[in-house]
Amino acid sequence: MIKNLVVGSGFSAAITKIFLGKNSRVIGFKKKDLFRNQNSFRRKSLDINKLFSKKTISYGSLKFELNKGKLHDRLISGGNSTIWGGHVNLKKLTKQIMSFFEKKIKFIKLNYDRTGTIANDENIHQLQTYSGSILNSNNILKKIEDGYILNFFVKKKKIYIKLINQKNNKIKQIQVNKLFLCIGTIQFLDLLYRSQILKNGDFVEYSEYYHKYKISTIYSKLPKGNVTVIRYKLSRAIGHFLGIQYFSKFLRLLNFIPLSIDQCFYKKKLNYRLLLKNGEFIEKNDSRFCDNFGQSIHYCNLRINRISINQIMKKIHPNIYGIGMSFIDQEIPGPISNDIILDSHKKTINI
Secondary structure: OEEEEEEOOOHHHHHHHHHHOOOOEEEEOOOOOOOOOOOOEEOHHHOOOOOOOOOOOOEEOOEEEOOOOOOOOOOOOOHHHHOOOOEEEOOOOOHHHHHOOOOOOEEEEOOOOOOOEEEOOOOEEEEEOOOOOEOOHHHOOOOOEEOEEEEEEEEOOEEEEEEEOOOOOOEEEEEEEEEEEOOOHHHHHHHHHHOOOOOOOOEEEEEEEEEEEEEEEOOOOOOOOOEEEEEEEHHHHHHHHHOOOOOOHHHHOOOOOOEEEEEEEEEEEEEEEEEEEOOEEEEOOOOHHHHHOOOOOOOEEEEEOOEEHHHHHHHHOOOEEEOOHHHOOOOOOOOOHHHHHHHHHHHHOOO
8 A cells, every 4th residue: 555645747746745755656647659548539629739848649538629718638747847937926835835845946036037027926936946947847756656547436435546557558456545636637537537526417617817918018017906917028938939948048139129928817717617428528608708718727626516626525535635726726816836836735734
């Protein structure tokens, strides 16, 4: 039996591993080539790649018919942290929490020189490695055991998971004392479906702050009020778009161009609804704003049939914890990594 098992290899898994310390193991997706099995579907609409990022494609157990919204599945070691901007809001992160990250993560205040960005909230920083690149969870998770989780279940009040080893395709069953599911939004839905928790006829909902990009200049005043703005110098914006995880010297050659891209997160919350029918998710939304849903890749607060996923997991077993975007209800618009850090700390502090 494994005492504390973390499943996943992205940012949520990395943070959870830091909080749990040595008394935990991590199992995650490591195989570099495509993941396929007889029960998986290819889902092009869920792919998310950038020119200079490692390429991955979406495979899973559910189909998706999306017209207005955009959901994402980055099935690769490191997950979304391999292409993100690495932003975090430090406002509610206490000194105690910050102490866990010493010698692992640097928190760099946004400025045009070091990050190529500024913000209208002074608490927003960038997560970096000590080499100066944007944090990738692979920089933290050095010992990941190879495995893809097929399902989990509870029998006689004991937690079990089934894993497939990607090297030899062998399936094994493991008993776990405490299970931390730190996997991406789409892969988590696949897992719930394979575990017979999510069933045909169920409604799934997510929330997200309204988000859009604007062209501006580096000299214009940052907006105030009911909006959080992260302003990218054009040179850094190009790097972010291409998947370059540091402010490269070559891109700095474009610093003479005074244009900027404003990433704007508004306080208006959007809700997105999907119906599971015959193994396929179908959109069930009325609002015109859902045309933009998913653009920020910060959709969170998963509900199934209007019940919070945290309530559902607790009812299945009190020692099964979910950590990541699906399990938090973002408090303020902007970075979401700080909400994930706080939730992970809350769920691991007494373990």
